[in-house]
Amino acid sequence: MEARDKQVLRSLRLELGAEVLVEGLVLQYLYQEGILTENHVQEINAQTTGLRKTMLLLDILPSRGPKAFDTFLDSLQEFPWVREKLKKARKEAMTDLPAEQEQMISDDSMRNLGSTTSIYLPTSGFLEN
DSSP states (O other): OOHHHHHHHHHTHHHHHHTTTTSSSHHHHHHHTTSSOHHHHHHHHTSSSHHHHHHHHHHHGGGSOTTHHHHHHHHGGGOHHHHHHHHHHHHHHHHHHHHHHHHHHHHHHHHTOOTTOEEEETTTEEEEO
16 A cells, blocks of 8 residues: 555544444455455454444555555445545645655665765765765
């Protein structure tokens, strides 16, 4: 699952939990599409409340591969208002992404400098790592 989609799930976690998304066909659809395993379904169903079931589902989804978020959206046929809220949050996250990506690229570039890289510092010349 993309970082943006993980952030969307995290930012709407409490709202999604209040919807008790696991009642109905959501789990079965996710299982049918290979996003959840049989063990996941059993573990979720073993939870004592709808809120706990939904929270466990939200904990599992981010680790279930690149199609997990889109398949989760597809599973929400019984919850069209939730699906629309997630799509809207995802779209907003996409418009905010370029600045975040620039910073991540910059941070990664600095971290990935090799030990033999020279960095020119205007006040002192070259610094050998």
